[in-house]
Amino acid sequence: MFLAAGLTLVAAGPAFAHSLLVESAPAAGATLPSSPSTLMLRFNNRIEKPLSRVRLVDSTGAQQALTLS
Numbered sequence: 001m002f003l004a005a006g007l008t009l010v011a012a013g014p015a016f017a018h019s020l021l022v023e024s025a026p027a028a029g030a031t032l033p034s035s036p037s038t039l040m041l042r043f044n045n046r047i048e049k050p051l052s053r054v055r056l057v058d059s060t061g062a063q064q065a066l067t068l069s
Contacts, residue, residue, distance in 0.1 A: 019045040035064055 023042040026032060041054065056064040 019043040
């Protein structure tokens with residue numbers, strides 16, 4: 001009985017539960033001379049807003065305010 005359950009778990013394969021960032025403007029990791037007026041993020045799947053966060057930081061690592069729409 002334990003062997004059958006173990007084989008089922010192994011045969012199931014990995015589950016891809018996380019959305020991936022596929023495009024952004026400005027580009028992810030970009031260094032800009034000033035804060036951008038807008039950010040565009042595109043993911044490969046729908047994201048769960050309550051479980052997600054976006055941070056904009058300056059060159060010292062201090063978080064900058066964002067207004068989400």
